[in-house]
Amino acid sequence: MVEVKLQNIVKRFGDTVALKGISLDIKHGELFTLLGPSGCGKSTTLRIIAGLEYPDEGKLYFGDQDVTYLPSHQKGAVLVFQNYALWPHMTVFDNVAYGLKLRKVPKEEIKKKVEWALELIKLKGFEDRYPTQLSGGQQQRVAIARALVVEPKVLLLDEPLSNLDAKLRLEMRSEIRRIQRELGITVIYVTHDQEEAMAISDRIAVMNVGTVEQVGTPREIYEHPRTEFVASFMGKTNVIPAKVVERNGDRVTVEFEGFRLDGLHYTGKSDNVVIVIRPERIRLKPAENAVSLTGTVDLIEYYGFFIEVIGLFGDVRMIARTISDREVGNLKPTQPVTFYINRDDIIVLPKQQL
Amino acid sequence: MAVNKWVERFFGTPMPDSVVITSFLFPLLYLIGFLVIPVLVMLLTAFVYNGHISIYWFKSIFGAPYYFNPLHPSGSLVQLIPWGNQQVYYFSGWDFGVVINSIVVSISVMILATILGVAFAFVMARYDFPGKNIVRILLFVPLLVTPFVNVVVVKKMFLPNGLINWIFYQHLHLFPHPIWIDGLVGVVIAQSMTYYPIVYLNAYASFINIDPSLEEQAENLGSRGFHLFRTVTFPLALPGIAAGAALVGIFSLEDLAAPIVFQGSAIAKKLMSFQIYSSFVSGFAVGNPQMAALALVMLTIALIIFLAIRWYVGMKQYAMLSKGGRWKPRVAKPRLWQAAVIYLIVIPALLITIFPQIGVVLLAFSKRWYGTWPEGFTLSHMEALLTQPDILRVIENSLLYSTVAIFIIILLSLTASYAAGRFKKAKLAPILDSLATIPIAVPGIVIAMSYFFFFSTVPPFKGTALDPTNLLAFFPGAALILAYSIRRLPFAARSIAAGIQQVHVSLEEAAINLGAGRWKALTSILIPMILLNLLGGAMLSFVYCMSETSVGITLGSINSTWYPITAKMKELITGSVGSANLAAALGVFLMLVQILAIVLANVITKQRYSFIGLT
Ligand SMILES: Nc1ncnc2c1ncn2[C@@H]1O[C@H](COP(=O)(O)OP(=O)(O)O)[C@@H](O)[C@H]1O
Ligand SMILES: [Mg+2]
Numbered sequence: 001m002v003e004v005k006l007q008n009i010v011k012r013f014g015d016t017v018a019l020k021g022i023s024l025d026i027k028h029g030e031l032f033t034l035l036g037p038s039g040c041g042k043s044t045t046l047r048i049i050a051g052l053e054y055p056d057e058g059k060l061y062f063g064d065q066d067v068t069y070l071p072s073h074q075k076g077a078v079l080v081f082q083n084y085a086l087w088p089h090m091t092v093f094d095n096v097a098y099g100l101k102l103r104k105v106p107k108e109e110i111k112k113k114v115e116w117a118l119e120l121i122k123l124k125g126f127e128d129r130y131p132t133q134l135s136g137g138q139q140q141r142v143a144i145a146r147a148l149v150v151e152p153k154v155l156l157l158d159e160p161l162s163n164l165d166a167k168l169r170l171e172m173r174s175e176i177r178r179i180q181r182e183l184g185i186t187v188i189y190v191t192h193d194q195e196e197a198m199a200i201s202d203r204i205a206v207m208n209v210g211t212v213e214q215v216g217t218p219r220e221i222y223e224h225p226r227t228e229f230v231a232s233f234m235g236k237t238n239v240i241p242a243k244v245v246e247r248n249g250d251r252v253t254v255e256f257e258g259f260r261l262d263g264l265h266y267t268g269k270s271d272n273v274v275i276v277i278r279p280e281r282i283r284l285k286p287a288e289n290a291v292s293l294t295g296t297v298d299l300i301e302y303y304g305f306f307i308e309v310i311g312l313f314g315d316v317r318m319i320a321r322t323i324s325d326r327e328v329g330n331l332k333p334t335q336p337v338t339f340y341i342n343r344d345d346i347i348v349l350p351k352q353q354l
Numbered sequence: 355m356a357v358n359k360w361v362e363r364f365f366g367t368p369m370p371d372s373v374v375i376t377s378f379l380f381p382l383l384y385l386i387g388f389l390v391i392p393v394l395v396m397l398l399t400a401f402v403y404n405g406h407i408s409i410y411w412f413k414s415i416f417g418a419p420y421y422f423n424p425l426h427p428s429g430s431l432v433q434l435i436p437w438g439n440q441q442v443y444y445f446s447g448w449d450f451g452v453v454i455n456s457i458v459v460s461i462s463v464m465i466l467a468t469i470l471g472v473a474f475a476f477v478m479a480r481y482d483f484p485g486k487n488i489v490r491i492l493l494f495v496p497l498l499v500t501p502f503v504n505v506v507v508v509k510k511m512f513l514p515n516g517l518i519n520w521i522f523y524q525h526l527h528l529f530p531h532p533i534w535i536d537g538l539v540g541v542v543i544a545q546s547m548t549y550y551p552i553v554y555l556n557a558y559a560s561f562i563n564i565d566p567s568l569e570e571q572a573e574n575l576g577s578r579g580f581h582l583f584r585t586v587t588f589p590l591a592l593p594g595i596a597a598g599a600a601l602v603g604i605f606s607l608e609d610l611a612a613p614i615v616f617q618g619s620a621i622a623k624k625l626m627s628f629q630i631y632s633s634f635v636s637g638f639a640v641g642n643p644q645m646a647a648l649a650l651v652m653l654t655i656a657l658i659i660f661l662a663i664r665w666y667v668g669m670k671q672y673a674m675l676s677k678g679g680r681w682k683p684r685v686a687k688p689r690l691w692q693a694a695v696i697y698l699i700v701i702p703a704l705l706i707t708i709f710p711q712i713g714v715v716l717l718a719f720s721k722r723w724y725g726t727w728p729e730g731f732t733l734s735h736m737e738a739l740l741t742q743p744d745i746l747r748v749i750e751n752s753l754l755y756s757t758v759a760i761f762i763i764i765l766l767s768l769t770a771s772y773a774a775g776r777f778k779k780a781k782l783a784p785i786l787d788s789l790a791t792i793p794i795a796v797p798g799i800v801i802a803m804s805y806f807f808f809f810s811t812v813p814p815f816k817g818t819a820l821d822p823t824n825l826l827a828f829f830p831g832a833a834l835i836l837a838y839s840i841r842r843l844p845f846a847a848r849s850i851a852a853g854i855q856q857v858h859v860s861l862e863e864a865a866i867n868l869g870a871g872r873w874k875a876l877t878s879i880l881i882p883m884i885l886l887n888l889l890g891g892a893m894l895s896f897v898y899c900m901s902e903t904s905v906g907i908t909l910g911s912i913n914s915t916w917y918p919i920t921a922k923m924k925e926l927i928t929g930s931v932g933s934a935n936l937a938a939a940l941g942v943f944l945m946l947v948q949i950l951a952i953v954l955a956n957v958i959t960k961q962r963y964s965f966i967g968l969t
Contacts, residue, residue, distance in 0.1 A: 054369060071369070071371070073867070073869045073870055079863075081863070081864060083858065083860055085860040085861050085863070098865065098868055098878075146864075147868070150868060
């Protein structure tokens with residue numbers, strides 16, 4: 001169990017720059033998630049930490065030790081592969097015991113430890129099965145046991161839930177969280193699913209084409225996205241291009257489609273901005289410190305436990321989400337509607353070249 | 355420390371360990387040392403005249419009608435000649451000079467073998483008919499390699515009193531006169547019957563692998579019968595068929611068995627392979643640079659065929675384009691006329707093409723064979739296999755050479771396939787990949803010739819046991835082992851490379867990541883997982899080492915103590931009357947070795963691992 005520190009890691013594959021200078025500080029015993037769309041460099045980062053790739057530039061530290069060029073088999077950062085990579089010619093027992101045998105652990109102790117690991121992942125009694133005789137979820141557990149049993153300095157999980165069906169995904173998610181808490185180990189977790197990341201992580205690093213855009217707790221990232229990309233990646237959100245038309249200290253007035261919103265917090269330099277509004281922060285009834293926007297109803301979508309009202313404001317569509325049918329009343333498409341948004345819930349960010 | 359880009363460029367990883375470096379360098383240096391450099395030495399010899407760089411030797415070939423006479427061929431394809439008290443059609447072929455003859459023969463064999471191979475493959479892949487399982491077993495027979503003796507049987511089949519005339523002239527009265535096939539036509543027929551299974555195997559695999567929905571779609575649009583075959587099925591299978599045909603062309607070019615058996619007819623000697631071979635056996639201590647030049651011409655033609663087919667197949671990868679997923683191959687019951695074609699033409703043709711192997715067995719168990727059928731059952735030839743010292747000796751020799759060669763081949767295949775398959779971005783990877791497959795396009799006689807010049811002129815080999823001009827010390831076994839290990843490498847290398855490709859790299863990475871060194875990851879994960887490919891490839895290479903001909907009857911026949919089986923067989927069939935039967939007994943022995951290997955391979959490869967999870 002160590003701190004993992006990445007300093008300006010750059011990795012190129014031929015002409016593509018997969019990582020453009022990544023710096024991260026991962027603390028003892030935390031579950032740290034790399035979140036980002038496919039191809040943004042999450043797996044590459046993980047493979048560098050595991051020692052399966054070497055960076056072209058930058059440094060990697062475990063604690064105070066520079067381990068940038070330490071070969072994988074000496075690194076102690078154990079990766080659970082996205083495809084599990086179980087060895088089909090070995091039983092569950094032999095798969096899990098593999099790392100222990102390499103470490104010359106006495107036979108009796110190997111037996112105990114494998115038993116402990118299988119118990120931890122609730123697969124006791126499956127020792128003599130071959131991986132092909134297991135379901136996807138069970139294979140996943142064996143892969144985790146195989147990694148945990150060697151007591152890794154840090155456990156690396158590459159999209160561990162992506163090959164499981166929806167129900168198993170939820171189950172394994174809490175299982176991984178439970179194990180991590182129980183053992184208190186450092187886990188670096190990779191996913192492209194923001195909901196999964198929010199649910200499981202202590203902290204999240206949001207990545208975008210080879211860079212880290214923001215690091216923070218799930219709540220920080222959700223409520224205070226620092227870039228347009230982070231804002232738009234964290235769930236369904238209204239992201240509206242706008243212009244700053246008036247500045248007054250750290251308060252500004254912005255305009256889009258002829259609508260003016262005043263008294264918003266913004267300190268950025270650029271006048272080309274986006275305003276970010278979470279759908280669930282939009283009310284359909286007047287509220288305190290709120291700006292109001294009147295447009296027409298475009299669509300109303302019923303999701304069961306919540307309802308979305310999609311309003312048209314000039315050419316801009318905005319989604320409001322509510323759990324109260326009373327708030328919606330009997331609004332119909334093409335009818336006029338007014339959205340009320342607390343000024344503190346409107347985030348103004350510089351427009352990003354995406 | 356930082357990443358060394360130069361190292362990464364060559365090895366595909368910035369920090370190659372000793373296992374990676376060895377995997378690249380061992381096969382690379384071995385193939386350069388025992389394939390590339392020997393050929394270059396021969397090339398140099400061919401380009402030197404009177405101590406100067408010159409194209410004299412090539413001019414001496416292309417200026418002489420004996421070698422190159424494309425415009426005014428002599429001889430005729432067929433003529434009516436007296437034979438005993440009747441007339442026969444005597445087929446021998448035109449003589450365009452050695453170089454063109456070889457090309458004409460090669461093309462003719464390609465065409466004939468393709469017709470046979472594709473016809474059998476199509477019937478087997480697409481029709482379900484009573485007796486199909488028997489045919490399936492029969493189709494296994496022509497795959498058995500029996501150097502020289504099968505050609506001896508082919509020659510007997512096509513004599514005026516042979517099997518073919520017995521059927522078609524005597525019984526079916528299809529010919530006005532008996533036929534007699536000899537000379538270059540004989541070579542073409544013998545080679546076509548020997549090599550068509552290569553087209554068959556490739557074509558069969560291609561037909562089986564065509565996504566049925568492609569044909570169903572065409573049918574759906576109104577295409578049927580031969581139109582469907584011509585516009586959809588055949589074009590889709592063509593890359594595979596063409597690859598088989600190209601291989602047949604190369605094998606025909608380098609074949610020595612047929613010209614040697616038919617050498618009674620002078621025109622059969624006018625082939626490049628035979629010319630180089632005969633210069634070898636006639637004057638040993640002297641390497642003839644003109645023959646080095648001829649060997650280069652032959653090598654060039656073979657390489658052109660090889661590279662052209664690689665380029666073509668690479669371009670036509672669309673055959674594999676269709677979406678994955680398991681499908682039921684399209685197998686239909688033949689309609690009446692199709693059944694008639696199958697039973698009256700295809701199966702009889704198959705029976706004729708497997709007769710050489712049957713004939714070898716008959717020859718091995720008979721006293722003499724003058725007419726249509728062999729006469730006088732005897733076990734004496736088969737007994738000689740176990741009792742006659744010179745026969746036992748050659749069997750021992752061949753087993754020894756092949757066994758040693760197979761160990762080298764496994765090492766070469768494993769290292770080369772691992773390096774080229776796992777470090778694809780390395781600059782060395784494609785070079786290694788090509789070097790491991792190219793021996794299939796290098797005629798054996800070219801290797802023999804190259805080794806002759808290389809080992810007899812280049813230090814540190816000159817004067818050692820590898821130097822064939824060093825008559826007292828020369829040990830042919832060493833040269834043969836080297837030649838076998840190069841020539842039969844592609845079979846094992848391809849099989850092992852296919853195995854490595856099936857094992858996802860993450861399985862090794864997982865082991866390394868858990869603390870295994872690369873060597874441990876190889877021995878505990880990769881090798882156990884590809885064991886079946888390894889054994890299969892090794893067995894294939896082994897049986898082809900046992901039946902290797904070109905080098906065996908040249909470098910291998912310098913000292914009879916060290917003869918391999920094929921050198922003895924050649925000596926027997928060109929020797930006195932009756933010894934062909936003993937050669938046939940050796941042929942039967944080789945067949946048994948092959949059957950054993952194939953049965954074993956089938957038994958152990960029945961159960962296969964597959965990579966689990968998703969990629
Ligand atoms: N071995 C490789 N060779 C070449 N390009 C690679 C390799 N591995 C990753 N890349 C490229 O690097 C980028 C990041 O890939 P990856 O780390 O796998 O992304 P993610 O895991 O976030 O989906 C992608 O553009 C990918 O194509
Ligand atoms: Mg990934």
